[in-house]
Amino acid sequence: MMTEARMNFDWQKQFELALDGKTAKNRYISGLASEDNAINADHCSMCSKDFCALLATKQIQEKLEM
Secondary structure, three states: OHHHHHHOOOHHHHHHHOOOHHHHHHHHHHOOOOHHHHHOOOOOOOOOHHHOHHHHHHHHHHHHHO
């Protein structure tokens, strides 16, 4: 599911599930420095790493599990 792919920052799966995966991938990569950085990123170019709601939620969950 797309929701799971987003929460896991699974960019490849998101591109596979997208209506127009090729365009989605090109736009995503163009927002970050390089394809290598983009595919391995734990954030997207919309909010940046400092303001990523999904990343913040994941970090809070990890702290609660400690």
